[in-house]
Amino acid sequence: MLSETNEGDATLAPSFSPAISVQTRPAADGGGIAFGFVAGDGDGPWWLPIRSQFGPIYVDQIGMGTQVSDDTLQSISLLFDGNVSIAGLTAAVDDLELRYRLDRGGIFDASSWAVDLAGLAVSADISSVTLAGGLRKFGTPPNLEYVGMLTARFATYGLSIYGGYASIETPEKFSAFFAYGAVLGPFGGPPAFFLTGIGGGFGINRDIVPPTDLGRFDEFVMIQALDPAADLPDDLMDYMQEIRDTFPPAKGRFWFAAGISFTSFALVDGIAVVAVEFGGGFELSIFGLARMALPRPQVALVSIELGLIARFSTEEGVIWIQAQLTDNSWLLHPSARLTGGFAYVSWFKGDKAGQFVLTLGGYHPNFHRDGYPVVPRLGFNWSVSDNIVVKSESYFALTSEAIMAGGLFEASAKFGPAFAHLSFGGNAIVYFDPFSYEADAHARVSAGIRIKTFLGTIKLSFSLGAYIEVFGPEFHGNARIEVGPIDIRVRFGNNNNAATVHVSWAQFAGKYLELAENSQTRARALSGIAGKGALPPAGDASGNEEGTADGTAAHPYDVMSEFELSFTSTVPLTAIRRENAAVPISLPTPTLGVCPANKMLNSTTLQLRLRRNGSSTPRLGDTVKITVTPRETGNFPLGVWGPPQLPDDRKLPKGDVIPATEGVDLQFRPELIGRIPLASTGGVAFNQVESGVRKPLPLRAGGTIRSRMVREAKEQRELLKDLDPKVLPDFASGWHQEGRSATVRRAWHRERPVPMRIGLLSERIVGSSGTGRKDLFKEKGLRPKKRFSFGKAKLRGVLHQPLRAVPRDFLAEGTRVTKIPRELKRVTPPGIALGIADRAVLLRTRVDTPVIGQTIAARQAPRRHCHQQARWQLRAGAEPVQTWRKSRHLKR
Numbered sequence: 001m002l003s004e005t006n007e008g009d010a011t012l013a014p015s016f017s018p019a020i021s022v023q024t025r026p027a028a029d030g031g032g033i034a035f036g037f038v039a040g041d042g043d044g045p046w047w048l049p050i051r052s053q054f055g056p057i058y059v060d061q062i063g064m065g066t067q068v069s070d071d072t073l074q075s076i077s078l079l080f081d082g083n084v085s086i087a088g089l090t091a092a093v094d095d096l097e098l099r100y101r102l103d104r105g106g107i108f109d110a111s112s113w114a115v116d117l118a119g120l121a122v123s124a125d126i127s128s129v130t131l132a133g134g135l136r137k138f139g140t141p142p143n144l145e146y147v148g149m150l151t152a153r154f155a156t157y158g159l160s161i162y163g164g165y166a167s168i169e170t171p172e173k174f175s176a177f178f179a180y181g182a183v184l185g186p187f188g189g190p191p192a193f194f195l196t197g198i199g200g201g202f203g204i205n206r207d208i209v210p211p212t213d214l215g216r217f218d219e220f221v222m223i224q225a226l227d228p229a230a231d232l233p234d235d236l237m238d239y240m241q242e243i244r245d246t247f248p249p250a251k252g253r254f255w256f257a258a259g260i261s262f263t264s265f266a267l268v269d270g271i272a273v274v275a276v277e278f279g280g281g282f283e284l285s286i287f288g289l290a291r292m293a294l295p296r297p298q299v300a301l302v303s304i305e306l307g308l309i310a311r312f313s314t315e316e317g318v319i320w321i322q323a324q325l326t327d328n329s330w331l332l333h334p335s336a337r338l339t340g341g342f343a344y345v346s347w348f349k350g351d352k353a354g355q356f357v358l359t360l361g362g363y364h365p366n367f368h369r370d371g372y373p374v375v376p377r378l379g380f381n382w383s384v385s386d387n388i389v390v391k392s393e394s395y396f397a398l399t400s401e402a403i404m405a406g407g408l409f410e411a412s413a414k415f416g417p418a419f420a421h422l423s424f425g426g427n428a429i430v431y432f433d434p435f436s437y438e439a440d441a442h443a444r445v446s447a448g449i450r451i452k453t454f455l456g457t458i459k460l461s462f463s464l465g466a467y468i469e470v471f472g473p474e475f476h477g478n479a480r481i482e483v484g485p486i487d488i489r490v491r492f493g494n495n496n497n498a499a500t501v502h503v504s505w506a507q508f509a510g511k512y513l514e515l516a517e518n519s520q521t522r523a524r525a526l527s528g529i530a531g532k533g534a535l536p537p538a539g540d541a542s543g544n545e546e547g548t549a550d551g552t553a554a555h556p557y558d559v560m561s562e563f564e565l566s567f568t569s570t571v572p573l574t575a576i577r578r579e580n581a582a583v584p585i586s587l588p589t590p591t592l593g594v595c596p597a598n599k600m601l602n603s604t605t606l607q608l609r610l611r612r613n614g615s616s617t618p619r620l621g622d623t624v625k626i627t628v629t630p631r632e633t634g635n636f637p638l639g640v641w642g643p644p645q646l647p648d649d650r651k652l653p654k655g656d657v658i659p660a661t662e663g664v665d666l667q668f669r670p671e672l673i674g675r676i677p678l679a680s681t682g683g684v685a686f687n688q689v690e691s692g693v694r695k696p697l698p699l700r701a702g703g704t705i706r707s708r709m710v711r712e713a714k715e716q717r718e719l720l721k722d723l724d725p726k727v728l729p730d731f732a733s734g735w736h737q738e739g740r741s742a743t744v745r746r747a748w749h750r751e752r753p754v755p756m757r758i759g760l761l762s763e764r765i766v767g768s769s770g771t772g773r774k775d776l777f778k779e780k781g782l783r784p785k786k787r788f789s790f791g792k793a794k795l796r797g798v799l800h801q802p803l804r805a806v807p808r809d810f811l812a813e814g815t816r817v818t819k820i821p822r823e824l825k826r827v828t829p830p831g832i833a834l835g836i837a838d839r840a841v842l843l844r845t846r847v848d849t850p851v852i853g854q855t856i857a858a859r860q861a862p863r864r865h866c867h868q869q870a871r872w873q874l875r876a877g878a879e880p881v882q883t884w885r886k887s888r889h890l891k892r
Contacts, residue, residue, distance in 0.1 A: 018046075018064065036073055039064045045079055058083050065097070075101045088126050094119030094136060094237045121236035129154050132232045136240040142169035145176075147244045151225075151232055158184035160199070160225040164206075166249045176249035178203035180257065182225040189262070197226045197261035199273075207250035208257075208275055210285065210309055214324035214341065215376070217307030221246045223289050226261040226271045253279035259287075268292045281315030291328070304338070305329050317349020322373050331380065339393070340378035354400065354635035354657050361395030364404040364429040366438075377408075388413045401639070404429035420447040432639070440469045444482070502598040512596075512640055513570055525571045526606075533563025533668075565666040567606070572636045572660035575605040578628050579618045583664070587632045590658050593643035600643060606664060627667040634662025713762035 021036040039046035045065030052059055063079040077099040083092035095118030104112045121134030133150035145166035152159045159181070166176040182199025189195045211220045221243055224230045233239040259273030269291040277283040288308035293300035305328040311320040324341035331338055346356040352371060361378035379393030394407035408425030426441035448461025462484055470477035476493025509515055509523035516522040528551045535558040549557045557565070572592055576583040592601035608628065610620035620626060635657040642658065 036068075037064075037066050037076055043068075045077070047079075047081075056084055056086050058085070072103075074103050075099050083121075089124045090122070092119075092121045092134075092237060093117060094121075119237055119240065121240075123232065123236060130232060132236060134236040134240055136237060138244060139166075143167070145244065145249065147240045149236070149240060149243060153232070156184070156186055156196075156228065158182075158197075158228060160184075162201075162221065162225065162243055164244065164247060166205075168249055168251075172251055174205055174249075174251045176203075176205035176251075178206040178247045180222065180225065180247075182259065182261075184226070184228050184261070191265050194263045194266075195260060196228055196263055196269075197271075198259070199226050200256075200258040202257070203247055203253075203255045205249060205251050205253060206247045206255065207253050208255055208277060208285065209246055209248060210287070210311070212374070214307045214309070214322065215327050217309075217324070217326050218289060218305065218328065220287065220307075222257065222259065222273045222275075222287055223271050223307075226259050226273065227289070228261060229269070229291075250279070253277065267294070281313060283311065283313040283315065285312075286310040289326075302331050303329060303334075314349075317347055317353060319344075319346045319348075320373070321345070322375070324376065335384070336380060336382040338380050339376045341375040343373035343375045345373055352657075353633075353659075354637075357397065357399045359395070359397035359399075361393065361397075363395065363397045364402075364406065364427055367397075367402065367404060367429060369399075387415055401637075402429055402431045417450045417452075418448070419450075421445070435473055437472045438470065440467070442467045503596045505594075505597060508594060508597050525569055526567055527570075528557075528565060528567045530557040530559055531564035531566055531665075533560040535559060561668075562670055563668055565668075566631075566663060567666075568631075568663040569604075569606060569634075571604050572634060572641050572658060573606050573630075573662070574603045574660070576608070576628070576630055576661070576664055577605060578608045579620050581621070583628050583630055585630050585632065585661055587659060587661060590660050591643055592641055592658070592660075595639055595642045595644055598644040601641075608664070608666075625669050627669070629665045629667070630661050631663040631665055632659075632661050634660050636660055636662075709762065709765055713760070713765040716760050716762055 018039040019037070023036065038044070045063045047061045047063040049061045050059040051061070060081040060083075062081075065077040065079060067074045067077075077097050079098075080096040081094055083090055095116075097116040097118075099114045099116065100107070101112045101114065106112065117137075119134065119136030121132070121136075123132040124130070130153040131151070133148070135146065135148040138145040138147065143166075145164065145168075147164040148162070150159070150161045161179075161181040163179045164177065168174050168176065178201065180199070180201030182197055184197040187195040187198070208222075211217060217223065218227065218230070255275055255277040257273055257275040259271065261269070261271045263269050271287075271289040273287040275283075275285040275287070277285065286308070288310075289305070290308075291303075291305045293303045295301065305326040306323055307326055308323045309320065310322075311318070313320075320343075322341065322343040322345075325338055327337070329338040330336050340361055342360050344356075344358045347353050357369075357372055359373070359375050362375045363372075375395075377393030377395055379391070382390045384390065389410075389412050391410045392408070394405075396405045397403070404427070406425065406427035409423070411422045413420045422445050424443035426439070428437070428439035430437040442465065444463065444465030444467075446461060446463035446465075448459060451458045451460070463482055464484075465480075465482040467480040467482070468477065469479075470493075474494045476491075478489060478491045480490075481488045503511070506515075506520050509521075513523035513525055516524050530549065534549075549555050551557055557563075572590060573585075574589050574592065576585065592604065593599060594601060608620055609618070610626075611617070612619060620628075638656040638658055641660075642656075
């Protein structure tokens with residue numbers, strides 16, 4: 001080994017090379033001796049890898065570091081990374097530092113020494129209990145961050161907790177915190193959805209970074225915490241670094257998350273996490289993992305594990321849905337891995353606004369776009385043994401600029417010095433604007449043998465293959481045949497790539513715009529819509545709508561006096577003019593053209609004019625009542641509206657877009673002159689005004705009604721002064737129990753904690769009654785539960801028909817109605833007008849024709865218990881007629 005170090009031309013550059021220097025300072029700098037120490041390049045610390053086991057102690061690396069201030073060595077440190085394992089318990093340290101301060105006392109002074117630790121992790125696997133936890137420090141003052149975690153597993157139960165705190169001073173001062181945790185266990189539920197875990201968390205000044213490699217999606221922190229089958233990480237220090245990278249500090253960003261894990265019929269294990277993030281914008285993320293093993297996990301012939309990410313972000317301007325089989329997907333044997341993924345992404349903001357991609361298995365080999373989702377091929381990779389490998393893959397993709405598909409099959413074998421290989425497949429892609437395509441296919445088989453001799457390795461092989469490539473739109477291509485060392489190429493079609501045949505204006509307008517009616521040269525490039533203030537389309541005499549309003553003379557917009565109009569152009573606009581004045585546009589003027597027609601566009605102007613019917617006076621010049629706002633959010637395909645390409649520099653389309661003005665918004669407002677609401681308050685939004693026939697304002701003409709209501713309310717309150725509050729609950733109880741059986745009446749009475757009371761409907765019109773105290777009303781034969789205290793009785797309302805005054809001798813009889821006749825008609829609710837006699841009585845009556853009556857209140861007649869009951873039939877305008885019937889207790 002020592003002799004080998006002297007060989008080669010490489011310069012020795014060890015990463016750990018300690019060196020100490022002693023310098024004498026000049027008198028101008030204070031004199032004295034200055035010491036310096038380095039152990040490699042940079043400012044340190046400098047590490048020396050060890051990676052060796054010494055009994056229970058494992059030493060990963062040791063290092064040295066220094067702290068220098070004003071070119072003066074302040075301290076020197078010895079650092080250690082490693083762990084100790086004893087009886088199933090493992091403790092690991094990160095950057096365990098022993099520091100000696102040179103600017104303090106001597107070597108035997110305790111104040112000169114300091115101990116620091118960047119991270120500590122402890123794990124234990126004792127019997128069926130598994131524990132792991134740690135805390136790690138990142139950064140240096142003044143920017144410090146601490147990340148910690150704790151996980152525990154016991155049989156089917158588990159607990160996972162992650163947290164972190166950061167104090168950032170530069171470049172901006174803020175604090176950041178996050179916490180996320182999960183509890184696992186058989187919580188229960190139906191077989192189709194048996195809950196096995198719940199979790200959640202939040203972050204303050206923290207972000208969520210989803211994983212980019214879905215093949216290892218089961219190791220994502222938010223998923224792993226809810227996964228009952230997850231194994232604890234081996235290296236907790238690296239795992240805490242991963243946690244920090246998943247939730248990095250980000251000022252002004254906040255998030256909340258909640259997740260569950262479940263099983264379905266003991267066949268499918270699922271995990272779902274929903275996260276809502278806001279700050280710079282709104283973002284909704286869904287993370288999911290589904291796992292299935294058939295026929296059962298213990299003896300599985302197929303294992304499928306699918307990871308899913310779905311994101312909607314207003315800040316990034318993207319809708320992103322991506323799913324992929326993880327590395328735990330296989331068929332028949334773990335060596336036969338299943339691969340594949342799916343992605344749909346649509347951008348509505350940023351440099352990719354207007355682009356989208358839908359793919360199964362990836363893209364064409366010659367198609368690459370930065371920022372597009374990376375999706376593996378659909379297929380399988382089977383390593384039958386170390387000598388035989390079978391591989392198959394396919395893909396399909398549709399983007400805003402092209403459509404593509406392809407597939408490949410390969411099989412290879414190696415047996416000692418002999419080998420064989422089989423491959424066949426094809427790819428095709430079609431670009432939209434400008435139209436072009438390319439496709440290729442191949443088939444090849446080869447075999448051979450390698451023989452080692454004293455002269456070297458001799459390779460004997462034979463191959464047979466065929467290849468073909470075609471291009472367009474001018475059809476041409478080449479074919480190649482391979483037979484051993486012989487390679488034959490044949491070209492066909494127009495290989496000179498003759499000049500592209502450009503489309504005419506009529507062809508361009510018919511494909512990219514819309515030809516006007518009865519015209520082959522004019523194109524329809526504008527569309528409009530009425531926004532706030534729009535009314536439904538007017539109908540004909542039969543009530544049928546005449547058609548959707550589109551702004552034409554046949555179907556005009558029906559609008560209110562205040563309304564909005566929006567016009568959208570399918571042609572990028574470089575200028576907008578209202579009457580003869582230019583509308584300012586903040587976007588830079590783009591370079592435009594009609595690329596498929598090989599033409600340049602100097603300018604595109606939208607001219608706005610407004611005229612009253614029969615008048616030529618401009619009406620759009622009023623900048624106070626009419627506001628014109630350009631809509632500068634358009635993104636137009638470069639292959640359509642870009643400048644013509646040079647013949648010797650034709651490029652395939654790359655989905656690039658041209659940011660330009662796509663339309664204009666008009667808002668028509670009134671001028672408020674000395675009216676209510678005042679203009680200073682902003683008035684009333686016109687879209688909040690209900691169209692149609694004007695309606696009177698509430699309480700506008702209610703002065704006389706209000707005064708009458710107040711007068712009648714006062715009169716009703718005077719009535720209550722003559723009534724005994726103790727008997728009012730008896731009135732209410734009797735009314736409610738009328739027509740019910742004795743059992744129902746007793747049950748109803750015992751279910752109520754307080755008795756019913758009577759009050760005025762007009763009670764609060766002129767004030768409220770004072771509070772008082774009264775005893776609980778008791779009925780004979782019923783045992784009260786307890787005594788309650790109530791306020792003074794209030795008459796809420798009386799519903800009945802008008803009655804004449806009843807003679808006093810009727811009160812003496814004490815009769816009451818016990819049953820409601822079947823022929824009783826529905827009674828019209830009474831008004832609150834008052835007009836009663838001095839001695840009126842409150843009765844339930846049967847009337848032939850309901851008449852709107854007046855509220856009547858009277859004293860209650862004394863109750864008498866007898867075997868005979870009287871039934872009174874009262875008719876409006878007639879004297880009461882008394883009829884008698886015998887009690888059931890008496891013989892007829």
